[in-house]
Amino acid sequence: MKKLLLLPAAALLLTSCTVMDIVGPRANGEVMALAKQASADWVFGDPASEQWRELRKAQGDELQNEARRLCGLDTAGNTPASCDVAYGDTDLPAASNADALLERTVAAADKVPSETVDLVVAQAIDALALSPVDLDALTDPASDAVTVPVADPADAEAVRDMLARENAVDYGLGIALAYAGPELRERIGILRKACHERTAVLSQLLDTADGEAKVPASGYEFADGYAEPADAEEAAQLVKTMQSDLVKQWRYQAAHAESAQWRENAIRLAAQAQRA
Incomplete structure (x- = not known):
């Protein structure tokens, strides 16, 4: 009798989502980590460094869009619901600087999908180029x-x-x-x-x-x-x-x-x- 009572509850749970919500593509973890760092540099960065903060805001948006692109589209032409790229301020790390971004980019380039390497490297170059580069x-x-x-x-x-x-x-x-x-x-x-x-x-x-x-x-x-x-x-x-x-x-x-x-x-x- 108890098993019969559990079945309707499970059925009700499944009606609130689709199979794609359960087994669908997830946002790439490496790309999302870079996106969160970019957002942190915008939200928590030095208010006096407006150019840096605005660049990092734009780069965070680019990375979220890249994560969506990597997930692909469902049969309706939309990003699958399982591909969640949302996050709040409480999910962000501490702000960083261009040198830290360079180090993080070099490490991430071997982990992100090959088609994303151009984007993350270009972002590091643009960020470093905001200030004189001492060789x-x-x-x-x-x-x-x-x-x-x-x-x-x-x-x-x-x-x-x-x-x-x-x-x-x-x-x-x-x-x-x-x-x-x-x-x-x-x-x-x-x-x-x-x-x-x-x-x-x-x-x-x-x-x-x-x-x-x-x-x-x-x-x-x-x-x-x-x-x-x-x-x-x-x-x-x-x-x-x-x-x-x-x-x-x-x-x-x-x-x-x-x-x-x-x-x-x-x-x-x-x-x-x-x-x-």
């Missing part, structure tokens, strides 16, 4: 943060590629300088200084036996999409295009790194290039 410690032998040669073959090849690109950009900036007015000359000076700082780090990341890769090519030709300038306007356009393309390439390399070591350095380098 001096990465090339100072006395620093605990000094870089060591990249061991992963694919990453080492990426380092060589970016070093070659940086050298080519430096050459192009030198060509543009010949046609530049005062304002553009100042801009080129800033970009070349930043370029030289990045090449110093990249040289450290290459094995010392790979010295030839550190030497700029003896001559360069302008590839498709670039044109040797003939006046100040064309020089300004060349500088703008080279810088934009270089930042895009840095962001790509950071997202596609094989090792944590190269990913962390590439994120820093990408942020420094983006801020220049």
Whole structure:
């Protein structure tokens, strides 16, 4: 008799939800942890750092949307009810800073779905780029943060590629300088200084036996999409295009790194290039 009484109660419980509510997709835990941290940085962050807080608010929203996207859609075209991405202030950790975000991103990149890596790495780059990125410690032998040669073959090849690109950009900036007015000359000076700082780090990341890769090519030709300038306007356009393309390439390399070591350095380098 007791068993019969239990059956209607169970039946009533099931009528309030669907099978998808019980066995449907759940929001990715790693993505949600990053979303909560971003929200914490917005809610509990330094009120004086409005730019940082607003960026982190937007990034938290992006991560919640990414968690929904990863869950997919049900037959009605809606996010499954089981994919709960809601949380309140009481669910949030303490606020953090850009350096902590970098460390967290490098760790999370190996855990989030591969299709989400681009997003979390891009967020770290944008956050670091809000403030000056100091690369001096990465090339100072006395620093605990000094870089060591990249061991992963694919990453080492990426380092060589970016070093070659940086050298080519430096050459192009030198060509543009010949046609530049005062304002553009100042801009080129800033970009070349930043370029030289990045090449110093990249040289450290290459094995010392790979010295030839550190030497700029003896001559360069302008590839498709670039044109040797003939006046100040064309020089300004060349500088703008080279810088934009270089930042895009840095962001790509950071997202596609094989090792944590190269990913962390590439994120820093990408942020420094983006801020220049």
